[in-house]
Amino acid sequence: MSKTSGKGMDSLSVANAQFCFDVFKEVSCDHTIENVLLSPLSILSALALVLFGARGNSASQIEKCEDTAVHLLIQALLSEISKSSHSQVHIASGLFAEKAHPFLPKYLDCIKLLCKLRPENLDFRTHLEEARMQINAQTENKTKGEVKELLFPSSLTSSEQLVLVNAISFRGAWKYAFQKDQTMAMAFRLDESQSKSVQMMRLQGHLKLGSITKPPGQVLELPDVEDHLSMVIILPSKDVGLGQVTKEITHEKLNNWISSGNMKDTAVVLYLPQLRLEGFPEDLAAVLAALGMVDVFDRSRANLSGIIAGGGLGVSKIIHKAMLEVNESGSEFTLTNQTIKVENPEIFNVDHPFLFFILHKETKTILFYGRVSNP
Known part of the structure; x- marks a missing residue:
């Protein structure tokens, strides 16, 4: 049994x-027609930075979003995923406080030990642009240049107190190769009346394929080259809107579909x-508040006494950005990918809006969840 198995x-x-x-x-309510991409596991890993030092109601409300018993497992799982040599995953988290509020030494030691990172004090009040550029540079460095410009000039104000950032990037290397010479322009139907031309890739192989009855559609699993992660594509029937699927999907249904x-x-x-999807840098404060995590954003009610001495301090922003790329393998992985001919194949044509997940195969843990309305 591997270290990522078991009840935990x-x-x-x-x-x-x-x-x-x-x-x-919650995010879909604000972005009804755009592509959406997020990494729940990565967001939870960032929330753990605050949870370690939150007390009272602030802590218990975060625990509703994140079971405290599992945050160490999150670190272990993300570490294992990011060490994968083929599908490339890079993660950057950071916690930054206004310099007038130094972090408690005990908290810094705890975060360094558990999360291998160091929260920092920045001068938001008088050197805001410098602070923004420093956060962006750190994020770009930790994601190996994949996530640039995490924070726009309008992302921060001089009244920030505590800013939590999280970014994650993914490039898949698949068991069966998408061949560059097979890619061609094809129509992708945006809705009942509109289509657009997209670069459509093609691959063939023996893949896991299933059907969904409610709402009607198909599900396909594309394993990565190490059989470590997989991309699960949920393709509704052409007469079924994505809104219906996102409304009806649950963890239990997803598990049944991929069983x-x-x-x-x-x-x-x-x-x-x-x-190539880039989730817009999203301030998740309002989203998390709608899910019951309220006190930590309200400086009159927040109890972050395990992070910074004294009261009257709340989390100003929680910024999350995910980046994902799925394309033909023009990289060093080409020789390791299989390319085979298959007899009497089923055609799985992703030519209209769809959902997808990137899963850690062994534990079926969701690393990314995406909605593609307009590739």
Whole structure:
């Protein structure tokens, strides 16, 4: 049994999925037609930075979003995922306080030990632009240049007290290669009346394929080259809107859809648009407040006495940005990917809006959840 197996991981997978669907529904209310991308596991890892030093109601409200028993498992799982040599995952989290509020030494020691990072004091009040650029540079460095400009000039104000940031990037390397010479322009139907031309990739191989009855559609699993992570594509029937699927999807349904009882090894030709998705840098404060995490954002009610001495301090912003790229393997992975011909294949043509998940296969933990309305 690996270190990511067992009951603790089961509880992490469930808590993470519940959090994922709750946050996604809230975010979708503000972004009804755009592409949406978020990483629930990465957001939870960032919230742990505040949870370690929150007390009283501030702590218990965060615990509703994150089970305290699992935050160490999150660190272990993210560490294992980011060490994967082929599918590249880079994560950056940071906690930054106005320089008038120094962090408690005990808190700094705890975060360094548990999360391998050091919260920092910055001068938001008189050197705001310098503070913003420092946070951006750190994020870009930790994500190996994948996430640039996390914070826009308008993202921060001089009254910030405590800013939590989190960024994650992903580039997939798949078991079966998308061949560059197979990519062609094809129509992608945006809605009943509009289509656009997209660069449609093609691959063939033996993949797990299943059907969904309510709401009607299909589900396909694309494993990465190490069988470590997988991309699960939920493709509704053409007459079913994505809104209906996102409303009805639950952790239990997703598990049923991807279960061995539903998914069968099938010869498949997959058509998938080239994807480069960047979740907009989202301040999740309002989203998390809607989910019950209220006190930590209200300086009159927040109790962060385990982070900074004295009261009257709240979290100003929680900024999350996810970046994901799925394209033809023009990289060093080409030789390791299989390219095969399949007989009598099923055609899985992702030519209209769809949902997808990037899962850690062993634990079925959701690393990314995305909605593609307009590739």
